[in-house]
Amino acid sequence: MKLALERGFYFPSCEIYADAHAGFWEYGPTGNNLKNKFIELWRRELLRRDDMIEIDGSQIMSKSVFVASGHLDNFTDPIIKCKKCGATFRADRFITEKTGKEIPELLSGNEIDKIINEYKLRCTRCSGSFHESERFNMMFKVEIGPSKEEAYLRPETCQTIFVGFPRIFKTMRGRLPLAVAQLGKSFRNEIAPRQSLFRLREFYQAEIEVFCNPNRLNELPKFDQVKDTPLLLSIKNSSHSVNAEDAIRKGYLPNKLVAYYISLLSLFYSKTGINMERTRFRQLSDEEKAFYASTAFDFEVETSIGWIELVACNYRSDYDLKRHGEISKQNLHVIDPSDNTKVLPHLFELSMGIDRSIYSILDHSYYEDTEAERVVLKLVPQLAPVLVGVFPLVTKDGLREKAQNIYSELKLDYSAFYDESGSIGRRYRRLEEIGAPFALTVDNQTMKDDTVTIRYRDTMLQERVKVSEISVFLDANK
């Protein structure tokens, strides 16, 4: 957190104001670069690799969308309010904290009130007693135009994909299975946002929705490309280390389509620098599953704040298109030419939290090198906010101008950073703390033979490289 705040990764929103709200954070310049590179890697390794299509829709959506999706009725948290001081708590978390009991999110109001009475739970601020518990809808409402028509900030990006499906399928001449992706903001009015990027009220999702024919989930030739992918599955508290093909054969994963996308996701994360040995695909129990999911796996990562969910992999069946078809009175069936049937597509989704992914990558990359007395972010070069630093050893004898020329040559095509202030050692340290894998230094020898030193972040080793070959080196290592 200290590094994040001091090195421009992220910081609280509106922090100069007393009425700043919890659950809103800003990406500083360093964090923003990391996030943008993460998104570019997501586009490359998931979208382009699988020929997915990507759309980008509005965050404010009509009320009908959330009537159909069920969010207006079901997207609620139980809350309890103190009769005396008005303090409000999320009931299930409050009970767990006070009693140690694990409380399912969907417990009814009566049952919550019973437990509150049974354990004689009181307000932690003023010891007052509580009103009866209520359900609090976590969507943000907005009013459109002078006539104040009701609309909502979307609580998940995927609703845009479902509602736009008829046009997307038609204009893109879609065929099942068709994967449609979207990156964008979602909004949840959390009662108790916490731990910086982990539980936000406004956050980035990257969701992939695979529209598929439920009768053809095992007819997927491209599965062969990923069948050997190693997967760590956690099912009913036992761990299974298997490849994708065995995961299906042993019944851990239901079909090739699910196994294919889970494998693709696993391959993607293995390129982000996350330590895959500290990850798992955990099958959710019936109590944990979202109301629309029939099969559900969470991709989880072990971090310094515990295991956290980065991606929800849900088989949503035909729940979404059925409901949107009913409420909009549109026919959302399509023809699958492979078996010439009319089908209401089912959905398998990979719902990724970007901010949590960034948090986990930073967590797994952070390294305190006590011997060298330095802090290093061991980011993979593809995600480094700065790929290469360019330093003149000293600013005299033409070294500054030479370094600035090299920097100018690089800066349009690479994330480069020029620095001439402070000792060379301090400049290396600052680069290491933001995860820059390479530093180029212009020294006196540069003026003689047109070579610079290139220094590696992790090993601190240096070697000389010709100025004319810097681009070739960076292209091979980015």
Added chain:
Amino acid sequence: MKLALERGFYFPSCEIYADAHAGFWEYGPTGNNLKNKFIELWRRELLRRDDMIEIDGSQIMSKSVFVASGHLDNFTDPIIKCKKCGATFRADRFITEKTGKEIPELLSGNEIDKIINEYKLRCTRCSGSFHESERFNMMFKVEIGPSKEEAYLRPETCQTIFVGFPRIFKTMRGRLPLAVAQLGKSFRNEIAPRQSLFRLREFYQAEIEVFCNPNRLNELPKFDQVKDTPLLLSIKNSSHSVNAEDAIRKGYLPNKLVAYYISLLSLFYSKTGINMERTRFRQLSDEEKAFYASTAFDFEVETSIGWIELVACNYRSDYDLKRHGEISKQNLHVIDPSDNTKVLPHLFELSMGIDRSIYSILDHSYYEDTEAERVVLKLVPQLAPVLVGVFPLVTKDGLREKAQNIYSELKLDYSAFYDESGSIGRRYRRLEEIGAPFALTVDNQTMKDDTVTIRYRDTMLQERVKVSEISVFLDANK
């Protein structure tokens, strides 16, 4: 519009529902690619070229921010409501439409009511008379948490930059002038949204805020790099075609800092495929200027719906930091080491509308080739949603497999598109309509000498290129 709807550029949000609201549009897969490439060009040609830093902040911001910015009091449109049917109109536009009179946006309520009475204006729906005019605040309000704390969706992205300035300046070891950029959504509850991407209620802005020392606006060595940039300036209805240096000397532009960023912006747009002869930097009159601006130029483009504003270039003076300092009670002054003074930075901004830019690029690229009976989008390769199509001439004799192999080799690094359905002519047409500059076709000769034809969108000429040299060709032409 027809092309945009049918080829996946953009389409109305929530269109399957009867309660879809005007002013919300989605980018389809093609439009999304174009937009993402536009953003990448913006990052390259403005941000990296000028060593700017980029942040990404929350869209929901605290009430105090908009007390300070003046939006709570001043960001309003005059409206009139029919006494009989309740229909609501934006007063200034309504009067202009009915009377032909140009009405300034900031006309007082009394004066509006006077004109309504004088011209005996009635509701166009039911001929009813109007209530007294009101002011309608265009910000969307949201309520945070169970205690319903008041917050707003930001009406301009730059507020994030102003409020985050103290931390950004400190953690990035900033020096004036410091340019901070942000790309993101803003929201305005327009009374009469219109013309698809032109006036939206939810839209993308790319804003650049240059924090500067007002006493050193002419001390900018890097101005020399752009001094010969040709600019088209429109000042008090006369046009001036001058270079940046002369624009200052003749007093059209106030100083080097303003001229430098206006030149950079002009160079950027010249790379987007917009016809620069149909653009101008128009100085705003005192009535047109935003309430915070001292000097203001709009970068405008002539399109098929008339001249539209793409970028507002405002010298905002110290209005923003002064107000945020007062309301937050923080000291927002910084030290400028060049003259060792304490200074409250002034701001010059380039406030770019992304959606309007995309609209204008499509408008200027659209070309009906009547001779060849085709529609072509003559997009520059850097912005093409698809850079290259890969087609097998026929699907037999191994051509399909060969084409698929080539496609697989390209698709991770380039926006490539594989298509085998329909005649080769129809496949070319589809590519031309989405602006893909190149098409590769695998034919029988490919199987003999490992060459493919490469076809140019604009000239329709073809030549043969070795499969092993496709990447080199695309790298040189993207």
